[in-house]
Amino acid sequence: MNTLAHWGPALQFIVELLATAAFALSGIMKASRKGLDAVGVCVVGFLAAFGGGTLRDLLLDQRPFFWVRHVDVLWGVLALCVLAMAFMRQSHFQLTEKAIQWPDALGLGLFTAAGVSQALALELPGMVAVIMGVITGVFGGVLRDIVCNEIPAAFSDHRPYAVCALVGGWTDVGLSTLGVPGWVAMGACVAVTAGMRGLALWQDWQLPAWRP
Amino acid sequence: MNTLAHWGPALQFIVELLATAAFALSGIMKASRKGLDAVGVCVVGFLAAFGGGTLRDLLLDQRPFFWVRHVDVLWGVLALCVLAMAFMRQSHFQLTEKAIQWPDALGLGLFTAAGVSQALALELPGMVAVIMGVITGVFGGVLRDIVCNEIPAAFSDHRPYAVCALVGGWTDVGLSTLGVPGWVAMGACVAVTAGMRGLALWQDWQLPAWRP
């Protein structure tokens, strides 16, 4: 109990930091592949990184936002954008679909855990907490794809993505209901979500086609 | 007066419930026609159903949201999504433009009435109340079309849609200003909006072209 109160905020911070970097990278890669200019790449990087969490905080009426409380993170993401662009320019690094998918899977798990735990801390119902986790995890990428003028990949590529966040979110809610310490539930959520997404990519799982 | 205080919340609830189901169905149909996967169909169904009302509540700073207060409705829409997909798969049901339009017209009327009455209850000016009604009625569909990567049909198909919500909304505001009981004004708003939309579809009305 004491440990949780002590470690909770620090853990939450580290989780959001890692997820932010992972998603910013996925946004930078997508925008560069769509041929956006340097400004567009940075904006899409920011949107992918902060979009899901900001939307969650708007819906939960939580302020100040993560990036207002920790302005350093904004500078960090900006530095990441510049470094990534410089690196890609230097090395003629060919960005493949696969290269985008791995940071994305990690970010999905981390953000889902952050979203669920924030909603549970506000004592919202389990279903709403899971939805907040899915929104936090998925909508950064959804906004990224909408700005890039594509149907969001999460909804159209027939691979499990939001489903992983859903399963991970319910794991978190279930464990929390059983009285498991918060950091264990969060860790399980990250592991289940990112692990299931990784498995899906590795084994090439397809969502069951619902129409012949 | 007493009756209104008694019936107001229940009426508001039933109106939002019916409109939610109608819009979810329109979202499910649109997403399935665009070839989205099962997850995408559910998300677009949720977005069409709750998008307009949630945007209105965000703008009016009203919380908790409809779907946080009534978590059962979330389960209901989820069940509707699953049932609709199962039914469409079983029956090889061909989804036509027309099949989408009728639940959409009903939902438009019901949501517009809900939006206007909520803004009037907050004593906002008539013009703002009408805009809130139009946003509640139209923006679920707008978000649905944006996620499906189309120009929103409401703004581009040269048929009266938002215009119906506008006329219905002013009917509601006008009657309320005249001191008519709230449920009569709401009923008139639903009837005018959905009726005018139905007439427009039946008679194939076109918005006057504003450019040669």
Add this chain to the structure above:
Amino acid sequence: MNTLAHWGPALQFIVELLATAAFALSGIMKASRKGLDAVGVCVVGFLAAFGGGTLRDLLLDQRPFFWVRHVDVLWGVLALCVLAMAFMRQSHFQLTEKAIQWPDALGLGLFTAAGVSQALALELPGMVAVIMGVITGVFGGVLRDIVCNEIPAAFSDHRPYAVCALVGGWTDVGLSTLGVPGWVAMGACVAVTAGMRGLALWQDWQLPAWRP
């Protein structure tokens, strides 16, 4: 000090009014070029005019919105939409890329200044104030382009746009930190942003390509 307290709100109002008209016009022009119907032209005009400021106010949790406080402005923009459509119909006025760019440049400067000064008044960090300025200036146009189903021009046309708002925003924050009166800092922000954008259009500046 006394002068600022006296003139600040009036200046803020005039700045937002001019920017609103400029952006509404840019939205009307874009929507008409995309072949949207009369309703779509009005909605995109409203979205371009009020989208950036409303998003800023949502993020800063500032209410009532500009357009709820000043309902007259809504009627004004509606009149502007109708007049612009009538004028374009009468005169067979050919809308060119260039015709859109000038009101857009002015609106960008005015909105950026309004956004930065509102965030500074809430004593937010400089970086956040600049981001709010950029959001206020750029996201009306971004929403306009998303609804018109295009990749936002601000992120993809390889011309300085958001960069101008960024430079203007930092000018405002820098001058304010130095203790310069608020209206001077705002004026400098408008001049730098709109001037830099104008120069960029006139001299045909390109953003440095970051990829060979």
